[in-house]
Amino acid sequence: MSYATVFKDETKLDINYTPSKLQHRNFQLKLLNQYFRHAIETPGKMTQRVIITGKVGTGKTVLTQLFGREITREAQRRNINLRYIHLNCRQNKGSFFLTLQQIVTQFHPTFPKRGYSAEELLQALIQILDTQNVHLIVTLDELESLIQNEGSEPLYKLSRIEETRPKTPRRLSLICILRELDWLNKLDASTRSTLQSNIIQLDAYTKTQLKDILNDRITLAFKPGTTPVETIEFAAELGTEEGGNARYAIELIWRAGKYADTEGDKEVSPEHVRRAVETVYAGIRRDEIAALDLHKKLFLLGISRRFQLTKGAYLSMGEAEEAYTIVCEEFDKKPRGHTQLWKYAKELSNLGIIKAEPSTSGQRGKTTLIGLPHITATNLETELNKILQHAKRG
Ligand SMILES: Nc1ncnc2c1ncn2[C@@H]1O[C@H](COP(=O)(O)OP(=O)(O)OP(=O)(O)O)[C@@H](O)[C@H]1O
Numbered sequence: 001m002s003y004a005t006v007f008k009d010e011t012k013l014d015i016n017y018t019p020s021k022l023q024h025r026n027f028q029l030k031l032l033n034q035y036f037r038h039a040i041e042t043p044g045k046m047t048q049r050v051i052i053t054g055k056v057g058t059g060k061t062v063l064t065q066l067f068g069r070e071i072t073r074e075a076q077r078r079n080i081n082l083r084y085i086h087l088n089c090r091q092n093k094g095s096f097f098l099t100l101q102q103i104v105t106q107f108h109p110t111f112p113k114r115g116y117s118a119e120e121l122l123q124a125l126i127q128i129l130d131t132q133n134v135h136l137i138v139t140l141d142e143l144e145s146l147i148q149n150e151g152s153e154p155l156y157k158l159s160r161i162e163e164t165r166p167k168t169p170r171r172l173s174l175i176c177i178l179r180e181l182d183w184l185n186k187l188d189a190s191t192r193s194t195l196q197s198n199i200i201q202l203d204a205y206t207k208t209q210l211k212d213i214l215n216d217r218i219t220l221a222f223k224p225g226t227t228p229v230e231t232i233e234f235a236a237e238l239g240t241e242e243g244g245n246a247r248y249a250i251e252l253i254w255r256a257g258k259y260a261d262t263e264g265d266k267e268v269s270p271e272h273v274r275r276a277v278e279t280v281y282a283g284i285r286r287d288e289i290a291a292l293d294l295h296k297k298l299f300l301l302g303i304s305r306r307f308q309l310t311k312g313a314y315l316s317m318g319e320a321e322e323a324y325t326i327v328c329e330e331f332d333k334k335p336r337g338h339t340q341l342w343k344y345a346k347e348l349s350n351l352g353i354i355k356a357e358p359s360t361s362g363q364r365g366k367t368t369l370i371g372l373p374h375i376t377a378t379n380l381e382t383e384l385n386k387i388l389q390h391a392k393r394g
């Protein structure tokens with residue numbers, strides 16, 4: 001007997017897969033094309049800045065990637081040297097320098113990795129664009145990290161660079177992706193106002209929309225007849241409850257398919273979806289946790305363990321710190337200081353992995369309280385143990 005599976009092509013469910021067409025985002029895709037029309041009609045005359053915003057899993061990344069693919073194809077047809085580069089600021093640790101470096105090395109793979117400041121890299125980039133006569137659209141995905149790490153300056157510099165050279169063709173356009181527009185308040189007023197003019201809002205998907213998205217993906221990834229309507233309905237409904245999150249719905253159906261396979265079932269049932277709910281976390285992305293610095297992981301591990309020992313909904317910063325110190329001993333790492341941990345708590349909270357809030361006065365004195373709103377402590381620990389396995393040996 002050959003190995004039985006409900007899947008036809010699992011790679012179509014991977015988070016890095018970009019579908020060739022999107023459901024229910026045509027309007028936004030058109031809008032984006034509209035904003036960048038000049039880039040292929042009158043290249044060099046002007047540049048553009050657009051903000052894409054929407055909650056987790058509403059298609060921000062996939063929309064811009066698809067747009068980038070289409071517009072470069074169109075530019076090619078018209079013999080315009082247009083490049084689209086999609087960068088994830090979080091993966092670049094919120095560093096402007098690393099972000100710029102990543103752009104520059106796309107044009108110059110051998111560009112020296114040292115000896116330049118961010119400022120100089122930006123100048124070098126513009127020079128490269130001039131010399132090669134390239135028009136560039138850069139998407140800064142998960143821009144929160146960059147703003148959090150470096151404040152206004154990177155965006156200020158990126159959006160001003162053209163103004164310092166008035167007589168040359170315009171070359172650098174920006175698409176900024178943010179989950180929450182609040183982040184713009186952290187920018188200086190003038191940078192904010194240059195960015196703010198074109199905002200594309202992606203609303204949470206409705207259940208019907210999620211069903212359409214799921215159906216498309218299921219056709220690509222599952223064998224025919226393996227996913228009954230009730231199962232799709234159910235996954236779509238759960239996705240709606242999690243804020244219209246398409247990633248969650250897709251991950252659920254994928255995991256449910258895995259459970260069907262392990263149980264040797266020919267169909268994916270709502271019960272398989274229910275089982276998937278226990279191990280798929282809506283608000284948290286595995287790759288996000290995996291990308292954290294070692295000490296942030298250790299801090300999270302401490303938090304996840306301490307939560308399993310307490311009945312409360314929150315930990316005090318002191319408790320979290322204690323737990324972290326114990327974990328550091330176990331991993332034979334020198335613990336980071338209090339101020340650093342406080343920063344970690346804030347950053348992890350901004351990523352949505354934990355919740356860090358000042359306590360209401362009187363409760364436990366004035367401290368930061370740490371909550372875990374999106375994942376169970378045991379699941380977080382399991383996840384971290386998997387990721388950290390090699391750190392212990394190393
Ligand atoms: N309209 C759509 N049609 C088909 N697939 C979609 C659609 N919207 C989202 N998806 C899929 O859902 C998943 C999540 O989308 P995406 O990664 O673009 O969300 P996001 O808004 O960038 O989320 P985050 O804020 O977490 O980065 C991806 O697998 C994507 O391919």
Ligand SMILES: [Mg+2]
Pocket residue numbers: 060061062141
């Ligand atoms: Mg995204």
